[in-house]
Every structure is written in C-alpha cells, then in structure tokens.
Amino acid sequence: MSLRNLIRRLRREEGFTLSEMLVVIAILGIVFAAYATIFSSSIRHTSEIQEQSTIQTELRSATDKLAREFRQAYTGDDTVPAVEVTTATQITFLSPDRQLPLRVRRISYRLNAGVLERAEAISSNTNGPPWTIPALGPWVAQVKNVTNASPFAYLDVNNVATTTASAARTVTMTFTVATQTSPGRTYTYGTSSTVRTTT
Numbered sequence: 001m002s003l004r005n006l007i008r009r010l011r012r013e014e015g016f017t018l019s020e021m022l023v024v025i026a027i028l029g030i031v032f033a034a035y036a037t038i039f040s041s042s043i044r045h046t047s048e049i050q051e052q053s054t055i056q057t058e059l060r061s062a063t064d065k066l067a068r069e070f071r072q073a074y075t076g077d078d079t080v081p082a083v084e085v086t087t088a089t090q091i092t093f094l095s096p097d098r099q100l101p102l103r104v105r106r107i108s109y110r111l112n113a114g115v116l117e118r119a120e121a122i123s124s125n126t127n128g129p130p131w132t133i134p135a136l137g138p139w140v141a142q143v144k145n146v147t148n149a150s151p152f153a154y155l156d157v158n159n160v161a162t163t164t165a166s167a168a169r170t171v172t173m174t175f176t177v178a179t180q181t182s183p184g185r186t187y188t189y190g191t192s193s194t195v196r197t198t199t
Contacts, residue, residue: 044181051179052187055145059189062116062142063173067193069095069107070171076104077129081166082195088150091171094131101126106133109142111151116143116175147186148176170194 073082073093085092090110097103104123109116117139123131155170156162174190 048179048181048185051181052185055143055177055179056187056189059143059175059177059187062118063175063189063191065142066091066109066118066173067171067191069093070193071196072096073195074104075129075131080129083165083168086152086154086163086165086168086171088152091152092165094133097122104131104133106136108136110139111146111149112139114144114146115141116146116151118142143175143177145177145180146175147178148174148188151175 070091070093072095074096075082075094082095083091083093084106085108089112090108092106092108094104095107097105103126106121108119111117119136119139121134121136123133125132151174153172153174154162154168155172156164156167157169159170162168170192172190172192174188176186176188178184178186
C-alpha cells in the first residue's frame with residue numbers, strides 16, 4: 001500500500017453513525033446497570049451475613065452467661081430463696097462471685113423494649129448470710145433486636161411450670177432476634193439452666 005493510499009484512507013470520514021453510537025451506549029448502559037445491581041446485592045448480602053453472625057455470637061454469649069450464673073444460684077441460707085423474681089420478661093437471683101472472701105451478687109436480666117439487659121449488685125459483707133446487698137447497678141445492654149415478648153419460663157423441682165420465684169429451679173430461655181439490615185430475617189436461640197443446689 002502506497003503512502004498516498006494510506007493518507008487517503010486516513011482522511012476518509014467513515015465511521016459510526018449517530019444511531020449506531022446510541023444503540024451501543026444503550027447496550028453498555030444496560031450491561032453496567034446489571035453489573036451494578038449484582039455488585040450492590042452482593043455487598044448487601046455480605047453485610048447481612050456479618051450482622052447475623054455478630055448477633056448470634058452476642059446472643060449465645062449472653063444466654064450462656066445467664067445460664068451459668070443461674071446454675072450457681074445460692075444464698076448460703078436454706079431459709080432464703082436464691083431466686084427472687086420470675087416473670088416472662090425478667091429474672092433476678094442471688095449467685096456467688098467466685099472471689100475470696102466470698103460475696104454474693106444480686107443478678108437481674110430483663111427484656112426492655114427489645115433489648116436484653118443485665119444489672120448486678122455485690123454484697124458489702126463477706127461473712128455469710130444475711131447478705132447486705134445494695135441496689136442494682138446500671139442496666140447494661142447484652143443483646144439488641146429481640147423480637148419475642150416473653151423469653152423466660154420457669155419449672156419447679158418436679159419440672160412443673162411455675163410463676164413462684166421461690167419455687168423456680170429451672171429457667172428456660174428462648175430469644176428470637178432480627179437483623180437491622182433485614183428485619184424479616186430472624187434467628188432463634190434457646191437454652192435452659194437448672195440450679196445446682198436446692199435451697
């Protein structure tokens with residue numbers, strides 16, 4: 001190909017028409033929109049899974065702690081019940097603090113506006129009952145987004161349902177939590193705990 005032919009070809013004004021360019025732009029727009037939708041859906045799904053995992057971890061940790069503390073409910077005095085309050089939304093009991101010298105804690109869990117909260121107070125004396133225990137300290141959130149209204153149920157020593165605090169020997173806990181990013185998705189976790197000693 002001669003130089004003259006090459007220059008002539010480069011000077012030609014052949015190319016795409018406006019309608020062809022518009023069609024290409026429209027097709028590229030559709031392709032990019034589809035990729036953006038897939039990408040944003042993937043990011044949203046990943047954040048939902050991470051949030052669900054975090055909530056599940058917090059819920060297991062809180063309920064396992066409650067179960068462990070309730071299992072050790074104790075006053076050191078057979079005439080005083082270790083379990084003080086048993087409602088569908090709150091439980092309060094006495095439990096040792098595992099320190100030397102021994103102190104007794106008043107521990108309370110409650111469901112308040114969809115949040116499982118915990119508060120405690122530690123006895124000021126260490127010489128045994130009667131224990132001198134101040135008012136409960138501040139309520140600390142353990143798990144948020146609890147959707148069920150009545151997480152606690154109780155059984156007596158014969159495994160019969162009871163609402164009497166002094167008779168309660170087993171607590172059954174069932175919590176249903178929802179993620180904030182997708183409130184329709186819920187996760188339910190349940191466990192139970194029985195007092196080791198029968199005061």
